[in-house]
């Protein structure tokens with residue numbers, strides 16, 4: 001299985017694979033996830049993948065695969081069926097319980113697995129806020145990966161006081177300064193991600209995560225927002241994708257954390273992984289699981305493999321989360337305005353160097 005070494009395959013994974021895999025099964029890494037469908041890279045290339053029915057219905061304690069997972073799969077007719085997840089070395093998760101008052105959604109939403117670095121990306125612009133980084137720092141420390149703060153947009157000339165503030169408020173966390181506009185500081189960051197290592201990018205919408213991915217890849221691979229330079233949420237990136245860097249190393253782009261509806265939709269899919277897994281087989285991608293033809297959820301309820309009460313819970317929570325998301329967006333907006341005022345005031349008071 002030497003052929004997936006560059007993806008971060010390790011002796012520990014090889015052992016776990018040898019212990020559990022049956023003849024004909026292969027190992028690969030999940031490089032993308034879009035609503036129940038996965039992309040899997042293995043020694044033979046990259047294929048579309050889906051979870052085996054067995055995996056969707058019986059919880060093995062690991063839940064469903066996330067981007068970065070190494071999995072055991074079968075390949076049939078040019079597509080992969082995922083049978084099991086190999087043990088996760090690290091995982092970056094967000095608590096989803098605080099987004100809702102319902103215990104049913106309590107728990108964690110795993111964003112990515114088997115990562116080596118969490119790049120907490122923040123822009124050296126008017127949106128800069130150390131407070132906003134706190135939860136990400138907490139989550140990064142809890143992941144088992146190494147947290148790194150990446151301060152982008154240093155070409156705007158606002159970085160020096162922010163560097164000082166970060167040194168004070170996030171002691172011991174390395175800060176890399178980059179400009180995606182000029183390319184300054186990209187090489188040291190690129191050098192950090194060694195062969196077979198994976199860096200996860202997190203941070204608010206508009207901080208320059210996808211611009212950084214393009215810089216690191218040396219090509220315009222990810223779409224970035226074109227007009228908005230000040231970080232107002234456009235939510236340009238909507239999925240999580242793992243990219244291979246030339247000469248080894250991988251980088252995982254994610255949607256900005258202010259893409260709140262997107263995240264909450266993801267959260268609800270994790271809390272209702274059983275429904276999400278069945279719903280992947282609905283005929284229509286936007287199926288509401290009511291009276292639509294070809295609805296796999298209704299079929300499962302009729303067949304007795306899914307509890308109708310689960311669907312009712314799901315519908316109720318989905319409704320509430322949407323309402324919360326609207327309120328959450330307003331709170332985020334207000335916090336942003338406050339921060340901007342504070343920052344402007346502190347700039348005025350700053351003595352000349």
Ligand SMILES: Nc1nc2c(ncn2[C@@H]2O[C@H](COP(=O)(O)OP(=O)(O)OP(=O)(O)O)[C@@H](O)[C@H]2O)c(=O)[nH]1
Pocket residue numbers: 152153154155156178179180181182203204205206207208209210211212223224225226227228229230231233234235236237238254255256257
């Ligand atoms: N001046 C300057 N602008 C930058 C820099 N990095 C990104 N930008 C601009 O900031 C805007 C947002 O960049 P994106 O890379 O799309 O941000 P993102 O973090 O991927 O945003 P989401 O996908 O919505 O989470 C774009 O207009 C970029 O051109 C930088 O280093 N300097």
Ligand SMILES: [Mg+2]
Pocket residue numbers: 209210211223224236237253254255256
């Ligand atoms: Mg993006």
Ligand SMILES: [Zn+2]
Pocket residue numbers: 279282283287288289290292294295296297298
């Ligand atoms: Zn349906």
